[in-house]
Amino acid sequence: MNQNEFDKKIKYFHENMPKQCPILYSMKIIGSKWKIPVMWYLMLNDGQHYNELKRSIGSITNTMLTKSLRELEEDGLLKRISKGTVPPSVTYHLTDTGKDLIYTMGDLFEWGKKHMKKEQRN
Amino acid sequence: MNQNEFDKKIKYFHENMPKQCPILYSMKIIGSKWKIPVMWYLMLNDGQHYNELKRSIGSITNTMLTKSLRELEEDGLLKRISKGTVPPSVTYHLTDTGKDLIYTMGDLFEWGKKHMKKEQRN
DNA sequence: CGGTATCCAAAGGGATACTG
DNA sequence: CAGTATCCCTTTGGATACCG
DSSP states (O other), rough: OOOOHHHHHHHHHHOOOSSSSSHHHHHHHHOTTTTHHHHHHHHHSTOBBHHHHHHHSSSOOOOHHHHHHHHHHTSSEEEEEEESSOOOOEEEEEOOOHHHHHHTTOOOHHHHHHHHHHHHOO | OOOHHHHHHHHHHHHTTOOOOOOHHHHHHOOOTTHHHHHHHHSTTTTOOOOHHHHHHHHHHHHHHHHHHHHHHTTTTEEEEEEESSSOOOOEEHHHHHHHHHTTHHHHHHHHHHHHHHHHOO
């Protein structure tokens, strides 16, 4: 990225900014501690059950897994599908909106990787 | 984005994942409440002074502005330039790394805008 | 199996006053 | 002008136990 590209991006951001900043809005949705990990493991293996997902993530507690799942569902990033049987059988699935969001993190992934390497060199 | 593109991205993420997740790493750096706003107003008008920046942002306190600036500097996203005069004159400037990061938020900006609109329709 | 409920600890952030 | 220092409140997240 050169200065000219950067200036163009600034101009674009500036001209297209609604009342509330979309970046802050997005970060609020995915900013709490377990949102990315939950979506991540669902991305790697869609349709996991609650306890399956819990084992995938490893260190998450029930409280936080439930809370994260509920909020992600409310924001339309995943769908909860219950069979309504006894014992219960519930699976979680990313929605298209959720997949879009994960896809969107590509650049942040790259930036992080690059920046992490740089820090190690120093 | 279609399913095939999504699958490719997953594969890429998976194959290029270092020990620590670069997304979580990035989000830790810019995740606290005022990081984006600070970088944002610096982006719109680089080289602002401390109090200038404070007025630009509006509702930030001294405590948080100082803390955010120090952390962003430590992470190499901005540079603090002091003239060493009395009274002091200090300006803040985005580094190339910082500009890269802002540039990187473009997709998240789009996603947020799209998602916000969708919510309003319901 | 798929969660709730309750309680507690820690982190994050704000208000206010002050300073070289 | 460019911050510090101190105190306090709120939000977030963890531990543990229990339930239909």
